[in-house]
Amino acid sequence: MNNILLDVQNVKKHFPLKKGVFSRGKGFVKAVDGVSFSVYQGETFGLVGESGCGKSTLSRLIMRLIAADEGEIRFDGKDLLKLKGGELRRQRQHLQMVFQKPFESLNPRMTVGEIVGAPFRIHGKAKGAERERRVRELLEKVGLDPDYVNRYPHEFSGGQRQRIGIARAIALNPKLVICDEAVSALDVSIQSQILNLLKQLQREYQLTYLFISHNLSVVKHMSDRIAVMYLGKIVEIAGADELYASPQHPYTKALLSAIPHADPDAKKERIVLTGDVPSPVNPPAGCRFCTRCSEVMPICREREPALIETADGHAVACHLYTKE
Amino acid sequence: MADVLLQIEQLTTQFRTERGIFPAISNLSLTVNKGEIVCIVGESGSGKTVASLSVMQLLPPAGSIASGEIRFEGRNLLALDQKELRKIRGRSIAMIFQDPMMALDPVYPCGEQIMEAIRIHTRTSRKEQRARALELLEQVGIPHPERVMKAYPHELSGGMCQRVVIAMALACNPKLLIADEPTTALDVTVQAQILELLKKIRREFGMSILMITHDLGVVAEMADRVAVMYAGQVVEEGEVRSIFHHPRHPYTQGLIRSIPHLDKPSDKLFSIPGTVPGIAAIPSGCRFHPRCPECMAICEREEPKPVATSPTGSVRCWLADKPKQNGAET
Amino acid sequence: MARFLVGKLLVMVLQVFVVATIVFSLVRLMPGDPAVLVLGTERGADPAAVAEMRHRLGLDQPVFKQFAAWIGDFVRFDWGESIFDGTKVTDYMAQRLPNTIELAVVSIVLAALIGVPLGMVAAVRRGGFVDMLLSSIAALGISFPVYVLGTFLILLFSFKLGWLPASGFASFSDDPAKHIERLVLPAFTLALGLAAAIARMTRSSILEVLNKEFVLTLRAKGVSSAGVLIRHVFRNAVIPVVTIIGLQLGNLIGGTVLIEYLFNWPGMSTLLVKAISNRDYPLIQGCIVVMSTFFIVINMLVNMLYGLLDPRVR
Numbered sequence: 001m002n003n004i005l006l007d008v009q010n011v012k013k014h015f016p017l018k019k020g021v022f023s024r025g026k027g028f029v030k031a032v033d034g035v036s037f038s039v040y041q042g043e044t045f046g047l048v049g050e051s052g053c054g055k056s057t058l059s060r061l062i063m064r065l066i067a068a069d070e071g072e073i074r075f076d077g078k079d080l081l082k083l084k085g086g087e088l089r090r091q092r093q094h095l096q097m098v099f100q101k102p103f104e105s106l107n108p109r110m111t112v113g114e115i116v117g118a119p120f121r122i123h124g125k126a127k128g129a130e131r132e133r134r135v136r137e138l139l140e141k142v143g144l145d146p147d148y149v150n151r152y153p154h155e156f157s158g159g160q161r162q163r164i165g166i167a168r169a170i171a172l173n174p175k176l177v178i179c180d181e182a183v184s185a186l187d188v189s190i191q192s193q194i195l196n197l198l199k200q201l202q203r204e205y206q207l208t209y210l211f212i213s214h215n216l217s218v219v220k221h222m223s224d225r226i227a228v229m230y231l232g233k234i235v236e237i238a239g240a241d242e243l244y245a246s247p248q249h250p251y252t253k254a255l256l257s258a259i260p261h262a263d264p265d266a267k268k269e270r271i272v273l274t275g276d277v278p279s280p281v282n283p284p285a286g287c288r289f290c291t292r293c294s295e296v297m298p299i300c301r302e303r304e305p306a307l308i309e310t311a312d313g314h315a316v317a318c319h320l321y322t323k324e
Numbered sequence: 325m326a327d328v329l330l331q332i333e334q335l336t337t338q339f340r341t342e343r344g345i346f347p348a349i350s351n352l353s354l355t356v357n358k359g360e361i362v363c364i365v366g367e368s369g370s371g372k373t374v375a376s377l378s379v380m381q382l383l384p385p386a387g388s389i390a391s392g393e394i395r396f397e398g399r400n401l402l403a404l405d406q407k408e409l410r411k412i413r414g415r416s417i418a419m420i421f422q423d424p425m426m427a428l429d430p431v432y433p434c435g436e437q438i439m440e441a442i443r444i445h446t447r448t449s450r451k452e453q454r455a456r457a458l459e460l461l462e463q464v465g466i467p468h469p470e471r472v473m474k475a476y477p478h479e480l481s482g483g484m485c486q487r488v489v490i491a492m493a494l495a496c497n498p499k500l501l502i503a504d505e506p507t508t509a510l511d512v513t514v515q516a517q518i519l520e521l522l523k524k525i526r527r528e529f530g531m532s533i534l535m536i537t538h539d540l541g542v543v544a545e546m547a548d549r550v551a552v553m554y555a556g557q558v559v560e561e562g563e564v565r566s567i568f569h570h571p572r573h574p575y576t577q578g579l580i581r582s583i584p585h586l587d588k589p590s591d592k593l594f595s596i597p598g599t600v601p602g603i604a605a606i607p608s609g610c611r612f613h614p615r616c617p618e619c620m621a622i623c624e625r626e627e628p629k630p631v632a633t634s635p636t637g638s639v640r641c642w643l644a645d646k647p648k649q650n651g652a653e654t
Numbered sequence: 655m656a657r658f659l660v661g662k663l664l665v666m667v668l669q670v671f672v673v674a675t676i677v678f679s680l681v682r683l684m685p686g687d688p689a690v691l692v693l694g695t696e697r698g699a700d701p702a703a704v705a706e707m708r709h710r711l712g713l714d715q716p717v718f719k720q721f722a723a724w725i726g727d728f729v730r731f732d733w734g735e736s737i738f739d740g741t742k743v744t745d746y747m748a749q750r751l752p753n754t755i756e757l758a759v760v761s762i763v764l765a766a767l768i769g770v771p772l773g774m775v776a777a778v779r780r781g782g783f784v785d786m787l788l789s790s791i792a793a794l795g796i797s798f799p800v801y802v803l804g805t806f807l808i809l810l811f812s813f814k815l816g817w818l819p820a821s822g823f824a825s826f827s828d829d830p831a832k833h834i835e836r837l838v839l840p841a842f843t844l845a846l847g848l849a850a851a852i853a854r855m856t857r858s859s860i861l862e863v864l865n866k867e868f869v870l871t872l873r874a875k876g877v878s879s880a881g882v883l884i885r886h887v888f889r890n891a892v893i894p895v896v897t898i899i900g901l902q903l904g905n906l907i908g909g910t911v912l913i914e915y916l917f918n919w920p921g922m923s924t925l926l927v928k929a930i931s932n933r934d935y936p937l938i939q940g941c942i943v944v945m946s947t948f949f950i951v952i953n954m955l956v957n958m959l960y961g962l963l964d965p966r967v968r
Contacts, residue, residue, distance in 0.1 A: 260541030
């Protein structure tokens with residue numbers, strides 16, 4: 001059994017809403033409201049959800065780009081929220097991120113060589129000729145011509161830029177890589193190239209991935225285990241195959257049924273949710289999903305269900321299962 | 325017998341760039357029949373958006389139609405002057421775009437914008453316009469139409485905005501709706517709602533839909549017929565089942581194989597090597613030949629013309645003249 | 655809505671108060687004895703004169719008492735007298751302020767009337783004659799020193815053509831025609847420079863809006879080009895332009911000194927300069943507070959106008 005690399009315990013992040021003449025606080029956007037999960041070394045943990053569910057905020061919390069209001073984030077045994085300054089910076093080598101927008105996540109004024117070489121420079125790991133050599137090696141690893149070191153990002157296509165971003169992320173051999181919608185902005189055929197690259201690099205470098213996406217098919221392809229988020233909370237965690245084969249939470253079922261299948265003959269019972277996602281400013285009392293759930297019960301509007309394990313490795317936060 | 329509503333014939337649209345004038349679509353031919361949903365599927369750079377914009381001549385200043393015909397209900401749209409064209413836009417043919425929040429004017433309430441669509445094409449009083457706008461909002465499934473009438477676009481969610489945009493498009497009962505990636509910017513559960521709405525509209529009003537998308541799942545779900553585009557041309561066309569179950573063009577085959585399937589576990593995804601060529605660097609002969617696993621000598625020299633594979637299907641490929649290796653086609 | 659306005663008003667009052675406090679402190683924070691500075695090196699050598707001046711300026715009181723007294727006077731509009739000629743400061747304000755406001759407002763209105771249509775045409779007919787003209791002269795208009803332009807206009811319209819008087823001032827109540835005659839050149843001098851900036855801003859704002867996706871939706875709806883431009887593009891593009899115009903108006907209240915000198919226009923700027931050269935502290939204070947207040951008020955109005963025009967901001 002592998003050890004736990006990333007342990008997130010009851011993390012909360014509430015953004016204060018400022019309204020009124022003198023910017024008085026007027027409530028909070030409860031972007032992440034008590035999220036707990038663990039990622040084992042070497043696995044790919046998928047995080048799936050729609051806009052407003054908090055997955056992007058969560059990724060930034062883990063990366064310590066923003067500070068959590070409550071909770072613990074233990075990375076390799078150390079609580080990231082308690083680290084400061086130099087110590088935190090040293091941890092950052094081991095925790096990297098690949099971003100969503102290939103056209104915006106690279107500094108347009110830096111050459112490819114400078115971008116991929118930046119981690120070496122920042123952490124003082126290599127200089128001069130040695131750094132150059134490793135940069136070229138990395139470019140080759142991600143499928144780019146090493147002679148491109150002196151080109152600028154705008155000279156590359158979306159897929160190629162994403163490769164550059166990946167090269168930068170793995171430069172210092174990190175332990176955990178967070179892929180935040182890393183392929184969402186790419187065409188289907190490029191997507192498959194990048195996903196294959198990510199899998200290949202995982203094998204070579206023994207990487208652990210936290211794979212965040214709104215696209216369930218892609219997440220299922222990449223992940224060993226998947227957590228489904230809704231309005232700042234995790235509603236279900238299960239192994240990838242298990243989640244697809246027997247989803248338990250009504251939201252997960254709706255999400256799965258909403259995906260259009262690339263098969264014209266696939267007849268399915270589609271659960272179409274009514275209404276829009278409620279705003280994270282005024283989440284419903286009780287279960288967050290109660291306003292749209294087809295199987296809502298009175299207790300759902302009063303009490304929030306806890307995340308409970310229903311089968312080996314399968315946990316759901318739903319009153320339908322807490323009764324049993 | 326199908327009634328032809330829109331007939332695009334050998335259309336070529338070109339763009340003026342710093343490096344010269346290049347065609348974005350070449351000799352494109354496409355048909356949409358009454359009550360039918362046709363999906364144009366392709367990746368970025370395929371020219372699908374240019375094709376959709378060409379129909380109503382909504383191209384940006386750098387673009388212009390070089391040759392071809394676009395016949396709508398028998399009339400050649402390219403021969404119309406601006407005034408006549410404006411009578412068609414928003415009335416007989418309507419168009420909706422990808423990002424619903426950006427598609428609406430931020431300084432006017434939604435109701436006003438729907439009423440504007442009614443006002444410019446009909447002689448009705450403001451009261452009648454308002455009533456019709458409310459009716460439209462109800463038809464597209466908006467729960468509190470009166471509230472949405474007064475709301476500004478930035479106050480609504482993406483899904484709601486797209487419903488407003490659809491309501492606006494339906495204002496004058498168009499016969500054809502052109503939808504350019506209408507659900508790409510939306511969450512998957514909202515996408516499901518919008519797709520259901522579009523299907524409902526087709527059922528209730530007999531409206532035809534020309535949908536542009538890159539998502540094969542959406543195609544499988546919505547289309548009656550499909551046109552696959554690559555580098556400015558239709559490389560394969562046909563009924564949705566034959567496209568998915570018996571794709572003839574290697575590009576179509578590659579696309580279908582690239583999709584991660586929920587029920588088929590795989591470690592390595594198939595991917596088409598290489599990238600889509602830019603409009604200034606179109607390969608000679610068959611445009612797909614540098615990336616094609618079955619490239620032959622003739623593919624590098626000569627551009628294949630569309631060959632009919634069935635009464636409703638065609639493919640642009642030199643392989644079409646040869647019988648398939650594994651198994652005969654019916 | 656009412657709460658929104660009252661709130662803004664309170665903020666404004668606070669800002670004016672802060673300005674007044676700073677002005678109060680400035681005089682007392684400057685190096686050297688203010689009394690000596692006022693008297694000058696000659697008379698300042700005499701300790702008796704210094705003591706007397708200090709008493710006159712209230713400097714012999716403890717600071718807090720001075721401040722309290724100052725605030726008390728300030729609120730009651732008792733701003734003291736000019737050390738130089740004894741005239742009440744408020745009288746000076748009443749005399750000069752309307753002239754400055756008039757010049758500023760007329761200049762801005764002219765600038766907007768010239769600049770906005772120019773910018774619109776340049777944007778809509780991009781690459782056309784007006785656009786080229788605008789690009790070339792805009793830089794000129796913005797960077798041309800205002801007194802050089804003014805002098806040039808005087809040379810042309812007063813001396814060469816004799817159409818307008820070179821300078822001078824006639825009060826409106828005395829002789830309206832003469833007043834307006836003397837307003838034309840200074841207003842136009844200011845307006846031309848501002849018009850260039852406004853035109854550029856209008857042009858780029860319109861071009862930006864034209865690129866937005868909703869314009870494509872409008873065309874797809876069948877709206878005519880004129881309809882798109884007038885009902886939608888302009889309405890969206892005008893928002894940043896209005897902001898610029900408002901801010902420039904604020905600047906003009908205090909920044910017209912060269913024009914006032916050149917055309918002998920009796921406004922606040924010349925008053926302030928004279929006060930400074932005379933080290934006339936009460937007058938200096940009065941001028942600064944008034945000019946700052948105007949700037950604050952105009953800023954606030956621009957803010958509110960912005961909220962009115964752009965529903966996203968509300």
